[in-house]
Amino acid sequence: MTDSWRRPIRIGLIAFGVFTIIFLIGPSLVIVPMGFSAGSILEFPPRGFSLQWYQKMVTDPAWTSGFINSFEVAVATAICASILGTMAALGLTRGKFPLKSVANAFILSPLVVPAVVIAIGMFSLFVRWKITGSIVGLTLAHTALAVPYVVVSVSTSLRSMDRNLEMAAANLGANPVRTFRHVTLPLIMPGVFAGAVFAFLSSWDEVVVAIFLTTTKFRTLPTVMWEQVRQVIDPTVAAVATVLLATTTIVLTLALVVRRQAPVR
Amino acid sequence: MTGQTSGRTASGKSGGKPALVLRGLEKMFGDVAAVAGVDLEVPEGEFLTLLGPSGSGKTTTLRMIAGFTVQSAGTIEIDGVDVTKVPPHKRDVGMVFQNYALFPHMTAAENIAFPLQMRKLGKTETRQKTADALKLVKLEAYGPRYPRQMSGGQQQRIALARAVVFQPRLLLMDEPLGALDKKLREALQLEIMHISRQLGATVIYVTHDQEEALVMSDRIAIFHDGKIEQLGSGEDLYERPSSLFVADFIGESNILHGTLDGGAVRSDLGTWRIGDAPAARAALAAKSAAAVVVRPERLRIIAATGDVPAGVNSVPAKVTDVLYLGSTRKYELKLANGQGASVRHQLGGGEQEWRQGDDVRLAWDVESGVLVAGRGV
Numbered sequence: 070m071t072d073s074w075r076r077p078i079r080i081g082l083i084a085f086g087v088f089t090i091i092f093l094i095g096p097s098l099v100i101v102p103m104g105f106s107a108g109s110i111l112e113f114p115p116r117g118f119s120l121q122w123y124q125k126m127v128t129d130p131a132w133t134s135g136f137i138n139s140f141e142v143a144v145a146t147a148i149c150a151s152i153l154g155t156m157a158a159l160g161l162t163r164g165k166f167p168l169k170s171v172a173n174a175f176i177l178s179p180l181v182v183p184a185v186v187i188a189i190g191m192f193s194l195f196v197r198w199k200i201t202g203s204i205v206g207l208t209l210a211h212t213a214l215a216v217p218y219v220v221v222s223v224s225t226s227l228r229s230m231d232r233n234l235e236m237a238a239a240n241l242g243a244n245p246v247r248t249f250r251h252v253t254l255p256l257i258m259p260g261v262f263a264g265a266v267f268a269f270l271s272s273w274d275e276v277v278v279a280i281f282l283t284t285t286k287f288r289t290l291p292t293v294m295w296e297q298v299r300q301v302i303d304p305t306v307a308a309v310a311t312v313l314l315a316t317t318t319i320v321l322t323l324a325l326v327v328r329r330q331a332p333v334r
Numbered sequence: 335m336t337g338q339t340s341g342r343t344a345s346g347k348s349g350g351k352p353a354l355v356l357r358g359l360e361k362m363f364g365d366v367a368a369v370a371g372v373d374l375e376v377p378e379g380e381f382l383t384l385l386g387p388s389g390s391g392k393t394t395t396l397r398m399i400a401g402f403t404v405q406s407a408g409t410i411e412i413d414g415v416d417v418t419k420v421p422p423h424k425r426d427v428g429m430v431f432q433n434y435a436l437f438p439h440m441t442a443a444e445n446i447a448f449p450l451q452m453r454k455l456g457k458t459e460t461r462q463k464t465a466d467a468l469k470l471v472k473l474e475a476y477g478p479r480y481p482r483q484m485s486g487g488q489q490q491r492i493a494l495a496r497a498v499v500f501q502p503r504l505l506l507m508d509e510p511l512g513a514l515d516k517k518l519r520e521a522l523q524l525e526i527m528h529i530s531r532q533l534g535a536t537v538i539y540v541t542h543d544q545e546e547a548l549v550m551s552d553r554i555a556i557f558h559d560g561k562i563e564q565l566g567s568g569e570d571l572y573e574r575p576s577s578l579f580v581a582d583f584i585g586e587s588n589i590l591h592g593t594l595d596g597g598a599v600r601s602d603l604g605t606w607r608i609g610d611a612p613a614a615r616a617a618l619a620a621k622s623a624a625a626v627v628v629r630p631e632r633l634r635i636i637a638a639t640g641d642v643p644a645g646v647n648s649v650p651a652k653v654t655d656v657l658y659l660g661s662t663r664k665y666e667l668k669l670a671n672g673q674g675a676s677v678r679h680q681l682g683g684g685e686q687e688w689r690q691g692d693d694v695r696l697a698w699d700v701e702s703g704v705l706v707a708g709r710g711v
Contacts (some may be wrong), residue, residue: 231433234434234435236402236429237436239402239423240400240401240423240427241449241452241496242423242452243452244423256438276513
C-alpha cells in the first residue's frame with residue numbers, strides 16, 4: 070500500500086477544493102477591507118484605514134432607519150412564516166386530502182417563480198390595498214417568499230419523527246391538540262427553528278421585491294444599498310455589506326449550534 | 335402455572351362481563367382483508383396472546399382495539415362499553431410498542447407522568463404514582479434519566495410502567511420484546527407476567543414467537559389470513575390442534591396425509607385408526623382429505639418386523655439421522671413416500687438405540703394422533 074499514486078491526486082483534490090472555496094467566498098470577503106477605506110470612493114484595494122464609513126453608517130438616518138426597518142420586517146417574517154409554514158408542513162405530510170400535490174406545488178412555488186414576477190404581481194395588488202411602503206406590506210410579501218423554507222425544513226423533521234410517538238401520546242390520553250403541543254412540537258422544534266432562521270435571512274437580504282414595495286419614506290437596508298451604489302458610491306455600502314455578512318454568519322452558526330444540541334433520537 | 339392460570343381465568347369469568355369483546359371485526363386495505371371477521375371474548379384478568387405469522391392480522395387487530403386503525407366493520411366493546419367509535423385518547427387502554435415509543439424529550443419520570451397529567455391528576459398524586467410505577471418495574475433510580483441514556487430493556491420497562499400507571503382497562507402489547515436479545519427477552523417475559531398478574535390486568539399480547547406465547551399466555555389466539563384459526567390454552571393448541579395450519583405453526587409435528595374412512599385415515603402408507611375426536615370427525619365429510627398429526631415426543635420407534643401392540647398405529651420408515659441433543663435424542667426418519675418425520679426420545683429411559691440406515695416402524699398410541707382436515711379442504 071504505497072501512496073505514490075495517491076499523493077498527486079490528493080494534492081490536486083485539495084487544490085481544487087481550496088480554489089472552489091476562494092471562488093465562492095472571495096467576492097464576499099473583498100468587500101470587508103473596502104469598508105475600512107480612508108478614501109472616499111468604493112475601490113479595491115482600499116486606501117489607508119479608517120472607521121469613518123462605519124461611523125456614517127450608524128449616524129446617517131437613511132442607514133439607521135434602513136437597519137431598523139429590515140430587522141423588524143425580518144423578525145416579523147420569521148414569526149409569520151414559521152407559524153404558517155409549520156401548519157402547512159403538518160397538513161402536507163400528515164393530512165390526506167385531494168390535490169395534495171397541487172397544494173404542495175403552490176406552497177413551494179415562490180422558490181422557483183422569478184422574484185421579479187412575484188414583485189410585480191404584489192406591487193400591483195398592494196398599491197390597490199394601499200400597503201406599499203409599510204412594514205405590513207413587506208412582511209406579507211416576504212412571508213410568502215419564506216414559507217417554503219419553513220415547509221421544507223419542518224416536513225423533513227416530521228418525516229423523520231417516529232409516528233408511534235404520536236400514537237403513544239393519544240393512547241396515553243392526549244387529544245390531538247395536546248399531542249401536538251406536548252409531543253410533536255417539541256420534537257420538530259429544531260426544524261421549525263431552522264426554518265425560522267432561513268426565513269429571517271431570506272427577508273434580511275431580499276432586494277427585488279423590496280425595491281418594488283418600498284418607498285422613499287420606508288426603505289430596508291438592501292434597498293438603501295442599491296440606491297446608494299447607484300448614486301453615491303462611497304464606502305459606507307461596503308461597511309453595511311460587512312455588517313450584513315456578519316449577521317448572516319452569526320445567525321447561521323447559532324442555528325447550527327442549536328440544531329446540534331437539540332435532543333434528537 | 336397451570337393451576338394459577340385456570341384460577342385467574344375462572345375468577346375473571348365469575349366477575350361478570352368480559353373485559354373485551356370483538357364482534358365481526360374486519361379491516362380492509364383496498365381490496366385486501368387484513369382482518370376478515372374476528373370474534374373474541376376476553377374475560378377480565380386474562381393474559382391473551384394473538385399469535386401468528388406476519389401479515390396474519392394480529393397487529394391490525396390490536397391497533398383497532400387501541401383505536402389507531404378504524405375498522406371496516408364490526409364492533410369493539412371494552413368493559414361492556416361499545417368503543418367502536420371512540421377516539422384513541424378516550425379509550426383508556428395502555429399500550430406498549432415494539433420500539434418502546436418513549437418520548438425522547440422527556441425523562442423516564444416525565445414519560446410515566448404523562449398519562450397522569452393528561453388526566454389532570456394533582457401534583458402530589460402524580461409524583462406518588464410515578465414513583466410507584468418506577469418501583470414496580472424496579473427502576474426507582476432511573477426517573478431523571480432520558481430514554482437515550484437507558485438500555486433497550488430498561489426503556490421497555492419504563493414503557494410498561496407508563497402504560498400501566500393510569501390503571502387502564504386493558505393493556506395492549508405489540509411485540510414488546512421483539513427488539514431485545516434472547517436472554518433479556520426471557521427475563522422480561524417473566525417480569526411482564528408477574529407485573530400483569532400483580533395488577534390483575536387484562537392483557538392482549540401480540541407476538542410471532544410461539545415459545546413466548548406458550549410461556550406467557552392463559553390463552554392463545556392463532557391468527558391466519560385475518561382470522562382466528564384456533565383459540566385455546568397452549569396445551570389445547572399443542573395437544574389438540576384443530577387444523578393443519580395450527581399443527582404446523584405450533585411446535586414440531588409429524589403430519590400423515592390420507593383419506594378419512596370411517597374411524598381411520600387411509601393412505602398408500604397404511605391405515606391409521608383415530609382416537610375419540612367426534613368434533614373433528616363430524617366436521618369432516620366421509621372420504622374427504624384428512625391428516626393425522628403426531629407430535630415427535632409421542633412417536634416411538636419399533637422394529638420393522640414383529641407384532642404391533644393393540645391400540646397402536648404404525649408406519650414403516652428408515653432412520654436417516656440420529657441427533658444427540660443433551661436431554662433428548664432426536665431421530666430423523668424418512669417414510670416410504672419420501673416424507674420426513676422426526677421422533678424425540680427422553681434419554682435415560684433405557685430404550686433401544688437405533689442407527690442410521692435402520693429399517694424401522696414409527697408407532698403411536700391411537701389416542702395421541704389428532705385428526706385434522708387435510709390439504710385442499
